[in-house]
Amino acid sequence: MPLFRNIHHNPEFFPDPKHFDPSRFEVAPKSNTFIPFGNGVHACPGNELAKLEMLIVVHHLVTKFRCEVVGQQRGIEYGRFPVPQQGLPAKFWKEVFNHQI
Numbered sequence: 001m002p003l004f005r006n007i008h009h010n011p012e013f014f015p016d017p018k019h020f021d022p023s024r025f026e027v028a029p030k031s032n033t034f035i036p037f038g039n040g041v042h043a044c045p046g047n048e049l050a051k052l053e054m055l056i057v058v059h060h061l062v063t064k065f066r067c068e069v070v071g072q073q074r075g076i077e078y079g080r081f082p083v084p085q086q087g088l089p090a091k092f093w094k095e096v097f098n099h100q101i
């Protein structure tokens with residue numbers, strides 16, 4: 001199995017790879033350099049479901065809730081997948097928005 005983390009942290013493909021910069025994806029990455037769901041015969045079969053779930057969760061969070069991070073952030077832990085060190089405690093509250101289309 002390829003080491004996806006190494007590919008995703010290769011500065012040749014992702015300059016300053018440890019810097020959280022979602023805007024880097026405004027330009028599509030070079031093919032076969034961004035493979036969060038793996039590839040080949042064992043590529044993740046839950047790929048499309050996972051993306052749909054993320055889209056639904058983010059949609060509801062940004063349209064119905066407000067949030068803020070509680071306490072200080074302590075960096076990123078680089079295991080097989082990057083995760084916030086000691087979790088990412090956050091507070092969410094429901095907000096009533098006046099959506100007029």
Ligand code: HEM
Pocket residue numbers: 001004036037038039040041042043044045046047049050
């Ligand atoms: C953000 C969410 C997810 C990520 C980043 C992810 C990532 C991955 C990765 C990197 C692999 C290994 C691919 C390889 O070996 O080349 C994998 C395998 C797998 N994933 Fe996911 N996955 C996610 C969600 C899901 C979901 C929602 C399901 C099922 C509902 C799922 C089911 C599986 C299964 C069964 C395998 C093993 C496939 C095999 O060995 O043939 N995954 N996933």
